[in-house]
Amino acid sequence: MDIASWNVNSIRSRQQHILDWLGTNTVDVLCLQETKVVDEDFPRQPFEAAGYHCHISGQKSYNGVAIFSREPLQDVKIGFAPLLGSEVTGDLDEQKRVISGVYMGVRIVNLYVPNGSAPDSEKYSYKLRWLKTLKTYLHNLSKSDTPEFLVCGDFNIAPEDRDIHDPKGRENHIMATPVERQALKDVLAIADLQDAFRKFTEETGHYSWWDYRTRGFSRNRGWRIDHHYLTPKLYAQAQRCWIDQEPRGWEKPSDHAPVVVTIKD
Incomplete structure (x- = not known):
């Protein structure tokens, strides 16, 4: 089973790229993040024609998540x-950032974690509150009737210094502050989730996001902030996890690349 995660930065702008x-x-x-469109305007037809069932949760201009699947999700x-x-x-579901469903006996959780804007900002506090709620959510999920699950998406956190092209000063940089990293560790620990990419690739230099503004992609000055996290059984069954950088080099691309994990059925 191959499962991909991709922050497409607008489904309508990147429709042909995805197809x-x-x-x-x-x-x-x-699994898609930042679809940026209300459900009634989501371009379902081309993807359904390509053989996918579309499960969506969107809002106007911001956020939005979707899961395309070969068979309908349960x-x-x-x-x-x-x-x-x-x-x-509380108010956390007002922003459309979470969608999940069961596919082939595995619950797939697709997330778009808040960026946080800047340390000490209100959006940073919101991010930490959101992650704390995610921890409770995954704890409850681990006790459910479908205990095996995969959590993927744009986490807006680089877990380690090797996930950043230049980690100098990162302790004051959004997406790499000690508080954010610890919050992510706490989230993963609640269900013993493991990073699929790091099962196969140890070295630095592998990124999933490159800033538009700094010629980041052409200089490979990126960050690895898009992840697949697996429960122990699924982690043992994972056969490959890789970042496909090719679409990032296409004309008018998303600033993120797809990340794919293969799990033995």
Whole structure:
């Protein structure tokens, strides 16, 4: 089973890119982030014609997540509230950042973690609150009827210095502050989730996001912030995890590249 994650930075702007990529990468499941479109305007038809079922949760101009799957997902859940209740979730589901469903007996959780803007900002505090709620969400999920799950998406956190082209000063840089990294560790520890990419690749120099503004891609000045995290059984079954940099070099690309994991059925 091949599962891909890709922050496309607008589904309508990158529609043809996604179709072209799916034409040569016939993954079973594609998780998208930053679709940036309300559900009624989501361009379902081209992807359905390509053989995918579209499960979506979007909003206008910002955020938005979707899962495309070869077979329909079972038990689709949107947001934190279906598992935690609105009393716990509060306002966090107003931004469309969480969607999950069961595929071939595995729950796939697709996330778009808040960026946080800048340390000490209100958006940074929101990010930390969101991650704390995610921790509770995954704890509950680990106790559910589908204990094996994969969590993927744009985490907006580089877990280690080797995930950044130049980690100098990173302790004051959004996406790499000690507090964010610890919050991510706490999230993963709650269900003993493991980083699929690092099972196969130890060295630095592998990134999934490159800033538009600094010619980041041409200079490979990137960050690895898009991840697949697996429960122990799935981690043992993982056969490959790789970043496909090719679409980042296409005309008018997303600033992110797809990340793909292969799990033995």
